[in-house]
Amino acid sequence: MHTAGCDILSDKKYKMETNELNAWFGSFQAIKNVSMKIRGNLTTAIIGPSGCGKSTLIRCLNRMHEVTPKARAKGRVLLDGEDIYSRDVDPVEIRRKVGMVFQKPNPFPTMSVFDNVAFGLRANGIRDEEFITKQVERSLRQAALWKEVEDNLDGCGAGISGGQQQRLCIARALAIEPEVVLMDEPCSALDPIATSKIEDLIFDLKEHYTVIIVTHNMQQAARVADYTAFMYLGELIEYSKTKRIFENPEEELTEKYITGRFG
């Protein structure tokens, strides 16, 4: 495993870190000894062929992996230096700090656009309606959706286009002000125009959040990510600056994958 091009920062500057992380679905091991350090206020992409474990990896970063029946994980995952898998940590707390956007847009269809974005806030006990209204607008602006829905905030959450739904889900995740935003193939169900809007959005998010994005579209990783990690069959094969991976990767496997010669 090569991490060339990753200058070693003092550990404090790494927002998240995995240490010998392993994860299973029943008896199938999906992730094998993955150790990586993720920098804050940057976008890191994880690429690899289907089944390589990339979705499983990010689901371990916000403890969503264990929601699946018969799934378990072992190893350490640090958020700001603290292990999120230690016994006295409540996964619910972690998920407030590490948000997630899923592959298929999943707004709550029984709620309005406004209520969708406000849901996280209200469910976490916030009652101040004025504050909620402000946060909803702020999140929708950050998700580049405000202009399109500001006149119809009461419209059904599922009544908007796919690209808008995904941005709604992003706004919903941002509303609770997480520190890290995980994105599991956020654009794979969208058309190219919606995709490029979201890619622009990801670029802007870097300022306030740490973004980790799983994508099967290598060009997308090349476009949006500062660092890229390549996984294959559950292992981390290579992890370094995106321009290094795409100009001159260290590992032959990486080269084969990104030039499309996995056959």
Place this chain on the structure above:
Amino acid sequence: MIYGNLKVRKLKDRLAYAIALLCVFAAAVPLISILLDVLVKGLPQFSVEFFTSELPSPGTGEPGGIGPAMIGSMYVIMIGSAIGIPIGIFSGIYVSEYGNNWFGRSVRFLTEVLSGLPSIVVGIFAFLLLVLGLGGPTAYAGGFALSIIMVPVVSRSTEESLKLVPNTIREASLALGVPRWKTTLNVVLSHGRAGIITGVILSIARIAGESAPLLLTVGWSPFVQTSISEPISTMPVLIYLYGTSPYENWINVAWGTSAFLVIFILSLSIGVRLLTRGKFAYSRL
């Protein structure tokens, strides 16, 4: 490529269609004839007095009405619902959301067994427990028996509706740092409410017409009742008592009540189907 004789296949197709149609008629004919019979004999009884007056004495010419029986039925239905619906819903929630273990599976199995119990057995149980044990037929014993019948229906439909809620919805909520129980109550339940409401209404329609348990538990009272710890008149029991009596006016009232019950239950069932049709089911409910 050789496909075989097209004409023969078409013939077989038409034959199969005809047989299916025939079966549909065979099934529909008894239903329709019962409905017609009941409505023809019962509808003429309808009048304002019919629904509001006191029960008629036997044999005399006074027409009377079924007001008390309607109120009685309402009591037992309400008691049954008050017990059966919450238990059914929470049981359904448990099995669907938390029941991926041996306990959940057992609960599910027992629910199925319960739903298959003959209603008269339920009646006997309630009789032994609340009538014999506590000294006499009462409205609440009837309500209790009906609730036992309701629980599996409500539980099953709740469980099925919740299982239909896509997992992506649950994950979306969990990923926002919302704990499991809140996710279930605020999101999953809300998403599946159409199905749950349907199940509840259908369970009410079901118990509205149950007679065996009532026969064994609520007894009969010719007067309007206000207390639930007394015997009470109910529509199904009225139909049994009056319909098997030798008095003509009673028999007429029985037909009228039958017509009313049938219309009531039919409207509930059809109404619920209409309400939940199409993708606008969410906004309507």
Place this chain on the structure above:
Amino acid sequence: MSPRKAYQEELDKLSSRLEKMAGMTKKAIAMAVESFERHDMEMVEKVRELDERTYGNLVKAEKEIIRIIALHTPVAGDLRFIATSLKITTDFDRIVRYATDIADIAERTSEMLHFKASVSTPHMAEMAVKMVDLAVDSFTKKDLSKTKEVFELEQKVDSLYDEIFREVLTYMMEDSQKITMGMNYQFVARYLERIADHACNIAERVVYMETGERVRM
């Protein structure tokens, strides 16, 4: 069967075209110097023909490269290959231009006599051809050992050039009649030195293509 068949075919096609251009380049150098040595006008024409054909291939190669970039978004090794290809087509073109210049001189000096002591231009030409050969070989075979040889030869060519320069200068100083021809020898030597330089460029690009590092000799 490896995926991206169409893409691989286009890359291979480009490779062959570059090899073809390389062949033409080598021939052009050899023929140009020979035409100068032997005052062979037919060969001069052939050299000019080669120039046109090389240019035609250059245009085609450029088009192919642009198309590959637009349609297939090459990355990593493929990207470096494409970038290198684009650059070395220019090198080939320049080399053939210099060969043409030598052929022009051959034409101009067709009536003139060579100096008795043979000036080492044929030797220089041989080395230049060898350098181009090695450079192209290293490109097609992705063999870095050959680039080393190219860099070594470059030193030799440089010293040969100095030698020829002094030698011809001596001739010119001895006998002012020899100045015209002498100047021509200088030009020829100069062009050959430039050709060697371009061969060196090609080798440098191959090093980048294989390792991602940029070197300068």
